[in-house]
Amino acid sequence: MVVSATVFGVLGFQSLAIAQDNPLDGRSQDSTVTLTPTEIGLIKSFGPWPMPIPPDPGNELSGLAWAEALGRQLFHDTDLSGGRDLSCASCHVSEFGLAENLKTSKGAKQHVRNSQSLLNAGLQHWFGWDGGADSLWAASLRPMLSDIEMNADIPVVAKRYRAKPVIKQSLAHYTDIDELSDEAFVVLLSKAIAAHTRTLVSGITPFDRYRQALLDNDKDSQANYPDAAKRGLKIFMGEANCHVCHFGADFSNGEFHDTGRPFFTDVGQIDSGRYSGIKRVRQDPYNLLGRYNGTQQDTERRKTQTVKLGQGNFGQWRTPSLRNLALTAPYTHDGSLPTLRSVVDAYADIDPARLHSQGESLLKPLDLDDAAREDLVQFLESLSETVSD
Numbered sequence: 433m434v435v436s437a438t439v440f441g442v443l444g445f446q447s448l449a450i451a452q453d454n455p456l457d458g459r460s461q462d463s464t465v466t467l468t469p470t471e472i473g474l475i476k477s478f479g480p481w482p483m484p485i486p487p488d489p490g491n492e493l494s495g496l497a498w499a500e501a502l503g504r505q506l507f508h509d510t511d512l513s514g515g516r517d518l519s520c521a522s523c524h525v526s527e528f529g530l531a532e533n534l535k536t537s538k539g540a541k542q543h544v545r546n547s548q549s550l551l552n553a554g555l556q557h558w559f560g561w562d563g564g565a566d567s568l569w570a571a572s573l574r575p576m577l578s579d580i581e582m583n584a585d586i587p588v589v590a591k592r593y594r595a596k597p598v599i600k601q602s603l604a605h606y607t608d609i610d611e612l613s614d615e616a617f618v619v620l621l622s623k624a625i626a627a628h629t630r631t632l633v634s635g636i637t638p639f640d641r642y643r644q645a646l647l648d649n650d651k652d653s654q655a656n657y658p659d660a661a662k663r664g665l666k667i668f669m670g671e672a673n674c675h676v677c678h679f680g681a682d683f684s685n686g687e688f689h690d691t692g693r694p695f696f697t698d699v700g701q702i703d704s705g706r707y708s709g710i711k712r713v714r715q716d717p718y719n720l721l722g723r724y725n726g727t728q729q730d731t732e733r734r735k736t737q738t739v740k741l742g743q744g745n746f747g748q749w750r751t752p753s754l755r756n757l758a759l760t761a762p763y764t765h766d767g768s769l770p771t772l773r774s775v776v777d778a779y780a781d782i783d784p785a786r787l788h789s790q791g792e793s794l795l796k797p798l799d800l801d802d803a804a805r806e807d808l809v810q811f812l813e814s815l816s817e818t819v820s821d
């Protein structure tokens with residue numbers, strides 16, 4: 433079965449249907465996959481989808497329609513980059529689920545990390561694979577100022593955008609940009625971009641339809657969900673324990689874990705993940721404790737006030753959402769796993785000695801044969817939208 437490397441959701445789902453009818457695949461012939469009440473309860477917890485996206489913390493433009501529209505334009509504008517050659521959309525490509533099909537990003541310089549999907553990013557509390565930003569707007573300003581990514585700076589961006597009549601006009605009812613410092617003006621642009629990013633939510637998937645059919649006790653619709661995916665789902669929330677970190681409707685607990693992935697980069701340096709992320713977020717002048725927090729709510733600031741650095745943070749990464757995986761290969765923070773099958777193999781064959789921080793007692797080698805691993809892949813693919821959605 434050549435299913436693990438499919439790039440588009442629609443192909444992945446077609447191959448699910450083929451797998452079900454394939455007389456050579458003995459496992460797929462069995463049409464009765466039974467669920468225990470505990471399993472049904474867990475399946476309910478993976479929804480409903482879509483779920484409401486909270487406001488972007490510290491972003492006074494979050495949720496304002498005019499700011500979302502302006503942010504959408506800016507997202508596609510190469511004038512945000514020093515060389516006028518890169519926009520946000522260069523590395524967050526809609527065809528690839530607002531991620532990229534490269535192992536690691538190439539901006540003004542070579543990046544050591546894989547581009548993250550921006551779909552459903554607004555559900556997270558920490559941004560970046562290492563949680564180095566505490567709001568979407570700070571995570572949107574960072575790429576502009578990073579010499580690896582867009583390689584611009586505040587004066588350059590401010591000068592370019594002050595000169596655009598359309599910017600002045602679209603902000604006129606809100607503020608007079610001539611009264612703002614360059615820094616405050618560029619922060620405002622990044623908040624408009626984040627207002628747009630927050631609205632990027634992925635659609636209904638075959639899994640969501642199956643979950644709904646279970647809730648409705650609609651046996652006909654339940655039968656549309658392939659048995660292979662059902663078996664994979666049982667493994668996911670059973671012996672493999674995947675749901676402990678990939679939980680809820682977004683399949684992410686938003687927390688940081690060590691899953692034994694390498695922390696040496698391609699160029700032999702160390703990327704310490706959450707360990708450097710905590711340092712970054714504390715030093716970030718645009719964090720929620722800084723002067724550009726536009727709402728100043730204590731509840732928003734608390735996470736940044738209280739985050740603690742420990743040795744255990746070394747080699748930890750944020751648990752990614754598992755929605756729309758079929759579009760976002762390759763996988764993990766360094767893009768080192770090219771296919772979903774390779775992700776499943778990495779978990780199943782994990783070497784506990786590689787868990788380099790305090791060790792994740794949740795992860796242990798899994799006794800899964802080839803067919804069971806393919807089932808898990810089928811389940812993961814069913815978390816992606818199909819083109820007909």
Ligand code: HEC
Pocket residue numbers: 507512518519520521522523524537538539540543545546547548549550553556558559560561562564568571572573575576580581582625629
């Ligand atoms: C050169 C490629 C590149 C460009 C250009 C780029 N990004 Fe990214 N983006 C990345 C990479 C790589 C990451 C992961 C970074 C990390 O872990 O620190 C990322 C992460 C993010 C995140 C965090 C998502 C999450 O779920 O935590 C946001 C938000 C984001 N980018 C928004 C933007 C915006 C807005 C722009 C334009 C202003 C932009 N990016 C431009 C490559 C890029």
Ligand code: HEC
Pocket residue numbers: 561668672673674675676677678688689690691693748749750751752753754757760762763764765766772775776779780792794795808812
């Ligand atoms: C201890 C928490 C934890 C458990 C348990 C866990 N994961 Fe993960 N998962 C993570 C983290 C953290 C990452 C990111 C690792 C990295 O970037 O190096 C990840 C990455 C992934 C990715 C890559 C997604 C992407 O966008 O790059 C997939 C797919 C995945 N996990 C599926 C699974 C499956 C299937 C299981 C069960 C076999 C599982 N996970 C168990 C925490 C966990």
